[in-house]
Amino acid sequence: MAKTGTLDWMEKTHGKLGLGDRLRLIGQGVRARAATRQRLRDNVRFRHMEVDDILPPDSAIAREAMALCGSVSEPFLFNHCMRSWFWARLLDDGREALDTEVLFTGMMLHDLGLTERFALRGRSMRCFTLPGARMAEELAAKHDWPGARARRMAEAITLHLNVEIEARHGREAELMRAGSGGDVAGLGLDVLDSDQIDAVCHRHPRLNLKGEITPVLKAEAQARPGCRIHFLIKTFGFDRLIAQAPMFVE
DSSP states (O other): OOOTTTTTHHHHHHOOOOHHHHHHHHHHHHHHHHHHHHHHHOOOOOOOGGGGGGGOOOOOOHHHHHHHHHHSHHHHHHHHHHHHHHHHHHHHHHHSSOOHHHHHHHHHHHHHHGSSOOOOOOOOOOOTTTHHHHHHHHHHHTOOOOOOHHHHHHHHHHHHHSOOOOOOGGGGHHHHHHHHHHHHHHHTGGSSSSHHHHHHHSSSSOSSHHHHHHHHHHHHHHTTTTSSSHHHHHHOOHHHHHHOOOOOOO
């Protein structure tokens, strides 16, 4: 059985959750909440990198992806993608090898489906991660990436709406989820120091992200019942988590 959020799952279900998928996401949510409570009790903190040391990969595909993101995204959404890259790097503990080109390029493309140019048309496809995954594969082919590496990036994009990511999907997928979720709802950023958070938001201001992205996500949920964002809002109150993210006052 294809696991929720993978490319195989997208191809088979068009992004519509079945009962097993819903139960799997609920289990992920329960584990994630328990892990967060334990982390807060233990006052876990780490500082593996400095914001000034984080740079985009110096490659043609990274530059092309960033330019595309900037050209089609509203400013608040482009800044979200840039900050998500910073959070992902700051949250990485370095325990595993990381393909930063896969992570950065994918991060620039992960929300293309929320832009006017790349928005899904019709109701057959139920997940806004698909346009970004398709573009990731297209750019990877253009730049002669091996198929496995291209799929790793595309699948990191489709998986980023899961509550948690299994390690077998790769460190890039784990950090894309951590970085994007951290930026939208502050998830997991409690391990960072306040000056790191301030520095990232100074470089790429939030531009009222809470107020801008919430109606976009709610519109997706309403237009595509059965999709993951619909489930996250209905079951976990994801819109409330966005509004209540304590480290971001907007």
